[in-house]
Amino acid sequence: MDEILEIKTGLLRKKMPLMDDFFLSAGLPTPDNNIVLKSFFKNLNSDLYNDIGMDKEKIGSIFVDYFETMLTLDNRPKFELSSITILGGFDKSGNKEKLNLELKPGEIICLVGPTGSGKSRLLADIEWMAREDTPTGRHILINGKSPDISWRHSQEHRLFAQLSQNMNFVMDVNVADFIKMHAESRLVNNVEQMVGLVIQKGNELAGEPFTKETLLTDLSGGQSRSLMIADIALLSRSPVVLIDEIENAGIDRGNALDLLVGEEKIVIIATHDPILALMGEKRLIMKNGSINKIVIPSIKEKSNLKIINHLDKTLLSLRNSIRQGKCIDFNIEV
Numbered sequence: 001m002d003e004i005l006e007i008k009t010g011l012l013r014k015k016m017p018l019m020d021d022f023f024l025s026a027g028l029p030t031p032d033n034n035i036v037l038k039s040f041f042k043n044l045n046s047d048l049y050n051d052i053g054m055d056k057e058k059i060g061s062i063f064v065d066y067f068e069t070m071l072t073l074d075n076r077p078k079f080e081l082s083s084i085t086i087l088g089g090f091d092k093s094g095n096k097e098k099l100n101l102e103l104k105p106g107e108i109i110c111l112v113g114p115t116g117s118g119k120s121r122l123l124a125d126i127e128w129m130a131r132e133d134t135p136t137g138r139h140i141l142i143n144g145k146s147p148d149i150s151w152r153h154s155q156e157h158r159l160f161a162q163l164s165q166n167m168n169f170v171m172d173v174n175v176a177d178f179i180k181m182h183a184e185s186r187l188v189n190n191v192e193q194m195v196g197l198v199i200q201k202g203n204e205l206a207g208e209p210f211t212k213e214t215l216l217t218d219l220s221g222g223q224s225r226s227l228m229i230a231d232i233a234l235l236s237r238s239p240v241v242l243i244d245e246i247e248n249a250g251i252d253r254g255n256a257l258d259l260l261v262g263e264e265k266i267v268i269i270a271t272h273d274p275i276l277a278l279m280g281e282k283r284l285i286m287k288n289g290s291i292n293k294i295v296i297p298s299i300k301e302k303s304n305l306k307i308i309n310h311l312d313k314t315l316l317s318l319r320n321s322i323r324q325g326k327c328i329d330f331n332i333e334v
Helices: 009-015 017-027 037-044 046-053 059-074 117-126 149-153 175-185 192-203 222-236 254-262 272-277 299-323
Strands: 082-088 101-102 108-112 138-140 160-163 240-244 266-270 284-289 290-295
Touching: 009 017, 009 037, 017 059, 017 192, 037 059, 037 272, 101 284, 108 117, 108 272, 117 138, 117 160, 117 240, 149 240, 160 222, 175 192, 175 222, 192 222, 192 240, 192 254, 222 254, 254 266, 254 299, 272 299
Parallel strands: 108 266, 108 284, 160 240, 240 266
Antiparallel strands: 082 101, 082 138, 284 290
């Protein structure tokens, strides 16, 4: 214990960025970088210890326990996901959903079908790691096995990051502070570098750029979605991303999916957008609450997607130009 308490606070901060949370939560002042904690704790006024209800003789050991616990969390091995398997349940009429579908990291899976066909329910079943205990009766396997029910609430097995179609920020902070808090909570060492990278990638997706000083509450729907996609791709440990529609956000959808897949995540997206639907390795056709059909895009579809993507990028560029007050008084190449 004495070894940690004899190290200058600045060196400890570099090793554990969240160290100051201990002092904040305990109601203690924050020590400066050049002091060793043994001296810091010794020199604090006894009345302060009485006010916060802590023992002056034990404060050192309490801090060391906290510090070592946080280091253990920081160094814990990342859960390795090799596959998700969806075992079929039943549709809304009680008919058997004949399905045994395995999904792998780096895949984009698109769920398509009319409103009410069961897209959101399937996303919920996957996130809940259903064990035939949801309305559909589906069973979700992780790495080929039925996960323990405790995984549903386990931080170590937090496999899913979700991006819903309704996003509203209520925190009164700017973009940089928000990302910084998330990075620190993930125990990222190069926090400032990561903040800059998330903002850069978010702006590459957004139709209208934002800065690190932009307040979260001032972000548009597209900017919010772009920021969160970049945040999930670069900061989230979750190996699976569940997305409930991004087509109306005015973002670069292709680059968004490329960013997520580039981090070897499984991306499962419910969509009404034909372009997004064609981007997936598999297209799950939803009907009456079940997966009615699985479509693997053909060579011709992939070829057509290149043409459609070109048209879509042209429209996205025109949309952004109009938003910026420019005139579309030139020949448009299609």
